[in-house]
Amino acid sequence: MAESDLDLWCQANERRFLAELVEHCRIPSISADPAHAADVRRSAEHLAAGALRAGFRTAEVVETSGHPAVLAELIVDPRLPTALIYGHHDVQPVDPLEEWQSPPFEPQERAGSLYGRGTVDDKGQVWMHLKAVEAWTRVRGGPPMNLRLIVEGEEESGSVHFDELVERLGDRLAADVAVISDTAVFAPDVPSLCTGLRGLCHMELTVAGPSQDLHSGYFGGAVANPATALAGIIGRLHDGSGRVTVPGFYDDVVEPTAEERAAFARLPFDEAVFLHDAGDAPAPAGEAGWSVLERMWVRPTLEVNGIHGGYGGPGSKTIIPARAIAKLSCRLVANQHPDRIGALVAAHLESLASAGVTIRVHREPGGGMPVLTPLDHPTVQAGRRAMRHGFGADPAIIRSGGSIPPVATFQHTLGLPAVMVGVGLPDDQIHAPNERFNLNQYFRGVRTIARLWEEMATALG
Numbered sequence: 001m002a003e004s005d006l007d008l009w010c011q012a013n014e015r016r017f018l019a020e021l022v023e024h025c026r027i028p029s030i031s032a033d034p035a036h037a038a039d040v041r042r043s044a045e046h047l048a049a050g051a052l053r054a055g056f057r058t059a060e061v062v063e064t065s066g067h068p069a070v071l072a073e074l075i076v077d078p079r080l081p082t083a084l085i086y087g088h089h090d091v092q093p094v095d096p097l098e099e100w101q102s103p104p105f106e107p108q109e110r111a112g113s114l115y116g117r118g119t120v121d122d123k124g125q126v127w128m129h130l131k132a133v134e135a136w137t138r139v140r141g142g143p144p145m146n147l148r149l150i151v152e153g154e155e156e157s158g159s160v161h162f163d164e165l166v167e168r169l170g171d172r173l174a175a176d177v178a179v180i181s182d183t184a185v186f187a188p189d190v191p192s193l194c195t196g197l198r199g200l201c202h203m204e205l206t207v208a209g210p211s212q213d214l215h216s217g218y219f220g221g222a223v224a225n226p227a228t229a230l231a232g233i234i235g236r237l238h239d240g241s242g243r244v245t246v247p248g249f250y251d252d253v254v255e256p257t258a259e260e261r262a263a264f265a266r267l268p269f270d271e272a273v274f275l276h277d278a279g280d281a282p283a284p285a286g287e288a289g290w291s292v293l294e295r296m297w298v299r300p301t302l303e304v305n306g307i308h309g310g311y312g313g314p315g316s317k318t319i320i321p322a323r324a325i326a327k328l329s330c331r332l333v334a335n336q337h338p339d340r341i342g343a344l345v346a347a348h349l350e351s352l353a354s355a356g357v358t359i360r361v362h363r364e365p366g367g368g369m370p371v372l373t374p375l376d377h378p379t380v381q382a383g384r385r386a387m388r389h390g391f392g393a394d395p396a397i398i399r400s401g402g403s404i405p406p407v408a409t410f411q412h413t414l415g416l417p418a419v420m421v422g423v424g425l426p427d428d429q430i431h432a433p434n435e436r437f438n439l440n441q442y443f444r445g446v447r448t449i450a451r452l453w454e455e456m457a458t459a460l461g
């Protein structure tokens with residue numbers, strides 16, 4: 001692929017791109033931990049300053065009822081099309097700290113990757129966008145279309161104030177397309193364009209028995225045990241073929257077409273690599289009749305994220321616990337709605353209450369709808385050509401099992417197609433110790449995004 005003036009400028013500035021990403025990753029912007037609120041704010045300020053330096057004409061920290069976001073604008077000509085770039089500058093917590101080979105907020109380059117919390121999810125992928133804008137600004141005086149940038153500070157804790165923010169910002173987010181870099185490619189040598197994300201719905205289930213823990217000898221056998229009751233409920237949430245037993249759970253699911261299934265089956269899926277990336281899991285599992293990729297991309301799930309109840313300390317303690325709690329979540333696919341699924345699951349859980357216990361289901365905030373981008377949209381085809389330019393190969397069309405609730409807001413509330421140009425690798429260890437960003441992916445990502453604005457301006461022009 002012929003290199004352009006933009007590519008050459010990007011290549012000449014790669015070490016600086018790395019140094020700038022390192023500086024941002026030093027800020028511990030953990031949104032879930034209130035003790036880090038000032039750091040999330042500092043991260044927003046740092047990013048706004050970086051956006052201005054890159055060539056955005058305005059960049060500001062915008063307040064929400066939670067952590068601040070960053071809004072930047074580069075309107076070159078109101079008659080030209082506009083892209084809305086989304087990312088997040090908050091990061092996941094870092095525990096267990098002792099498993100990190102270098103401190104999470106002292107980013108370190110090792111063997112071609114930058115290690116540190118947030119390097120790829122999502123600060124590094126936000127910096128790809130800043131640096132692509134800088135390339136256009138320095139090399140050609142400005143991008144060929146209008147750009148708006150919204151980078152939120154609460155994605156890793158559920159984007160609970162995002163819809164409120166979108167409503168308040170109104171026209172300042174007006175655009176023709178949303179562009180998101182917060183996903184991964186299929187494999188290291190397989191550039192990919194992501195066209196689907198799953199939605200999410202969380203809840204907490206409490207199974208309550210006596211008002212306090214009881215002596216398990218004095219009372220045991222004559223009073224229901226809430227931990228046993230909880231285990232029984234959880235054990236009945238899936239049938240023998242791995243299907244969720246909640247009545248109505250699959251009613252709204254749109255199944256992939258035969259063509260889509262055939263295309264998934266043609267992807268170079270390697271089960272051994274998958275199992276290795278999945279923490280050396282002993283074997284794949286899941287719903288009968290669907291491939292591993294389909295189970296993650298086009299089928300909904302009901303997962304137990306945690307079970308708590310009774311005694312877990314050293315030695316033994318002879319009690320009947322007063323209560324037991326499970327954290328549950330569902331990954332959703334088109335056209336499931338988190339409110340409907342939340343209600344169906346709650347009703348089913350209540351129906352499974354056994355004698356002697358009571359059940360309470362509490363819906364946690366922060367879910368979101370699934371996302372599906374039409375492959376034939378001209379902006380998606382522009383993304384495809386940009387990836388081919390940046391990575392030297394036609395991208396695979398993939399979906400992802402993860403969730404990014406704001407992308408659903410762009411699709412369903414603002415009516416924008418979502419073009420997902422993410423360049424993470426499957427083994428980047430996001431949300432885990434030793435998160436990393438492969439630098440080849442970072443630098444090619446910058447060139448891909450730079451190319452994207454040209455392809456998109458043409459496609460929308």
Ligand code: BES
Pocket residue numbers: 121122155156157158159182183184200366400401402403404405
């Ligand atoms: N960037 C991820 C989502 C993702 C990961 C998409 C890998 C595709 C591939 C995002 O930051 C994330 O972690 N989302 C959470 C959402 C939750 C915190 C509301 C998720 O999917 O669990």
Ligand code: MN
Pocket residue numbers: 088121122155182
């Ligand atoms: Mn992310």
Ligand code: MN
Pocket residue numbers: 092121156430431
């Ligand atoms: Mn994440």
